[in-house]
Every structure is written in C-alpha cells, then in structure tokens.
Amino acid sequence: MHYDVFNGDADGIIALLQLRLAEPKSAQLVTGVKRDIQLLDSLNLNSQDSLTVLDISMSSNQQGLANALQAGADVFYVDHHKAGDIPSHANLNAHIDLDAETCTALIVDALLQRRFHLWAITAAYGDNLLSKADTLALQAGLSQQQAAQLQELGTLINYNGYGEDVEDLHFHPAELFQKLLAYDDPFAVIADKHSPYYILKEAYAVDMTLAQSLVASYQDSQLSVFILPDTSSSRRVSGVYGNWLANQAPNHAHLVLTLNSQQDYTVSLRAPLTNKQGAGELCSQFASGGGREAAGGINHLPKASLELLIQSVSDYYQVTASST
Incomplete structure (x- = not known):
C-alpha cells in the first residue's frame, strides 16, 4: 500500500497535487483539518508499504516516522516546518527547508523542475507568501490580473482547511484534492x-x-488580538483572517483566538510580515502549540493562559523589532 499523507491546507494539497500530476499513483489519502498534523500516528505499516509525507512537521511526527522506518516502509518527506532531529535512514528521503520564504509546494516545485509552476505559485499565495508569490508570478510573465486570480484561488483552498473537525469544512481535504486533480492548470479551475x-x-x-x-x-x-465566537464560520475563517490582518498591518503581530467547544481558545499567530520569525517557537511554549517562523498555532489554550501568551508574544516582538 502507498499512503499520501498531507496537511489539509493549500500548501499540503497543492504539494501533493503537483506530485500526482507528475506521477499518478494509487494511494490511500491520509489528511484532515489543517491543525490535524500528527497524521503518521494512525498508520499501521509493514515493509511493503511506502509513504509520501507533505507539509506536516517532522518534529510533531517523530514517533510516527520512527515507527514507519522501523517497519521497513519507504518514506518521501517534504516540509518547511520545525523538523527536530532528522533521522539518518536508508528508507528516508527527506527534503526539509525551514526558510521563512518558502513552503512545501515550492520545495516540490523545485524537485519537479517547475513542471506545474503555476500551481506552486498558487500555493505560495495560499500560504501567505505574498511577496514571494508576486515575484514568481512576475518572473512567470503573469499579468497583475492573473496573479490576483491565483492569489484568490490559493486563499480559498487554504480557507477550506480550517475547522475544529472536518464537519466545519466545505470539502474534506481529500475530496478537494481529488477534485483539483482534474486540472493541470489553476486557471482551468477558475x-x-x-x-x-x-x-x-x-x-x-x-x-x-x-x-x-x-x-x-x-x-x-x-x-493586536482578535477573538472570534464559537461558530463554524469563525473556525473556517480563522487562518485566512489572520493572514488578512497581517497584510493590513505588516509591522504588527496578530493573534486570532477562536472559542472552541471546551470554551477555551484555538490560537493562530502571525508574525509581522516585516519580521518573519518566532511564531512557531512562541506557540511551542504552550501544550499543543507549534508552527514555523512566520506563522504558528495552539490547538487548545486554556483561558487562564491567555494573558501569558499575550505578554510573551508582545515582549518577543518588542525585543526583535528593536534589534532589527
């Protein structure tokens, strides 16, 4: 059995989309809402199995990855999040790049020698790498209108990945991937x-x-801190809303808090666009938190911890802003 394991956001979906457009393969799709990242833990593997793992933190999947390698499975792993120790193993082919100006789909784009480059640009827009995506769009000869279309499509695919569970979403990420696989060009989707x-x-x-x-x-x-109510609409929009806020005030960090079913918070943190660092590390200081330099999140933050989070984030960017 081959397993395609991927984050349910724009970057994860489009990274896999490029690979399967280049190399169609029968696979069991393993994915979920964007915050469902410990996807390897659910797999029961043997030496005949293989995995493609995209856009989920290796640091958060160390045990699942170790189990896969111990079972003898072949693992192709591409990501841009916190990795931790990358195992040295003959069955692991890892492509990890922690640069704040890249995403998983752009790493795949390079591996495929830009074969589906317009899809990669779409993913960069969806991952809120707007400056990078604008540069790539210009280099690709796209008009401003065409670039804006790819930005909107990437944003919409990313928007679909957010929710407390898949019932909050408009499409299950596996279903959305399968629907998009019918199009080798993002403009054909539009x-x-x-x-x-x-x-x-x-x-x-x-x-x-x-x-x-x-x-x-x-x-x-x-x-700036914004609190969204406990609704499906809020959970769906939390991530793209955080990106929108970041683009409106690029010198500011933004926390978007969504009330969850336990009446505590699900957290999205966006670093200032002018100071893309620290978001993942700040969130990692709290249980169920993680991310990358420019963006992080906490799956469950008790209300009693909110003041500490706000103080930690504000202090961090006060110090780093004064040092740049």
Whole structure:
C-alpha cells in the first residue's frame, strides 16, 4: 500500500497535487483539518508499504516516522516546518527547508523542475507568501490580473482547511484534492463554473464579512488580538483572517483566538510580515502549540493562559523589532 499523507491546507494539497500530476499513483489519502498534523500516528505499516509525507512537521511526527522506518516502509518527506532531529535512514528521503520564504509546494516545485509552476505559485499565495508569490508570478510573465486570480484561488483552498473537525469544512481535504486533480492548470479551475472555486468563493465572502466587522480585544505597539465566537464560520475563517490582518498591518503581530467547544481558545499567530520569525517557537511554549517562523498555532489554550501568551508574544516582538 502507498499512503499520501498531507496537511489539509493549500500548501499540503497543492504539494501533493503537483506530485500526482507528475506521477499518478494509487494511494490511500491520509489528511484532515489543517491543525490535524500528527497524521503518521494512525498508520499501521509493514515493509511493503511506502509513504509520501507533505507539509506536516517532522518534529510533531517523530514517533510516527520512527515507527514507519522501523517497519521497513519507504518514506518521501517534504516540509518547511520545525523538523527536530532528522533521522539518518536508508528508507528516508527527506527534503526539509525551514526558510521563512518558502513552503512545501515550492520545495516540490523545485524537485519537479517547475513542471506545474503555476500551481506552486498558487500555493505560495495560499500560504501567505505574498511577496514571494508576486515575484514568481512576475518572473512567470503573469499579468497583475492573473496573479490576483491565483492569489484568490490559493486563499480559498487554504480557507477550506480550517475547522475544529472536518464537519466545519466545505470539502474534506481529500475530496478537494481529488477534485483539483482534474486540472493541470489553476486557471482551468477558475474557468470551470462547476469547480470548487465558486463554492468556496461564495462561502469565503460571507465568513470574512463577519470576521472583518470585529475590533481588537487587545492592542499595543507590537500586537493586536482578535477573538472570534464559537461558530463554524469563525473556525473556517480563522487562518485566512489572520493572514488578512497581517497584510493590513505588516509591522504588527496578530493573534486570532477562536472559542472552541471546551470554551477555551484555538490560537493562530502571525508574525509581522516585516519580521518573519518566532511564531512557531512562541506557540511551542504552550501544550499543543507549534508552527514555523512566520506563522504558528495552539490547538487548545486554556483561558487562564491567555494573558501569558499575550505578554510573551508582545515582549518577543518588542525585543526583535528593536534589534532589527
């Protein structure tokens, strides 16, 4: 059995999309909502199995990866999140790049020698690497209108990945991947009036309108904090809303807190776009937290810990801003 294991956001989906457009393969799809990242733990493998693992932190999957290698499975692993110790093993082919200006789909793009480059640009937009994606779009000869179309598509695919569970989503990430696999060009998705693009576009407009009406619950010179209510709409929009806030105020860090079913918080942190560092490490200081330099999250933050989180984030960016 071959398993395709991937994050349910734009980067994970599009990374796999490029690989399967280049090399179609029958596979068991293993994915979930964006925050469901310990995906290797669910697998029971043997020496006849193989895995492609995309856009999930190796650090958070150390045990699952060790189990896979011990079982004799072959593992192809591509990611840009915190890795921890990368095992030295004959069955592991790892491509890990922690640069704040890359994403998993761009790493795959390089491995495939830009064979599906427009999809990779779409993923970069979806992962909020706007400056990088704009540069790539310009180098690819795209017009501003075409670049804007890829940005919107990437944002919509990313938007679909957020939720407390898959019932919050408009498409299960595996289903969305399978639907997008019908298109070797992202512009073909936009041209098809029956594609997922139009369903997500309409839903995104409704959810974002609600989120954009909020005012900050806390704000200082380094950080703004927004609290979303306990609704499916809030959970769906939390990540793209954080990206939107970051783009509106690039010198500020942003915390987006969503009330969860336990009446505590699910957290998204965006580092300032002018100071892309520390987000994943800050979130890692709390149980169930992690991420990368520019963006991090905490799956479950008790309300009693909120003040500490706010102080930690504000202090960190106060220090790093003064040193740059």
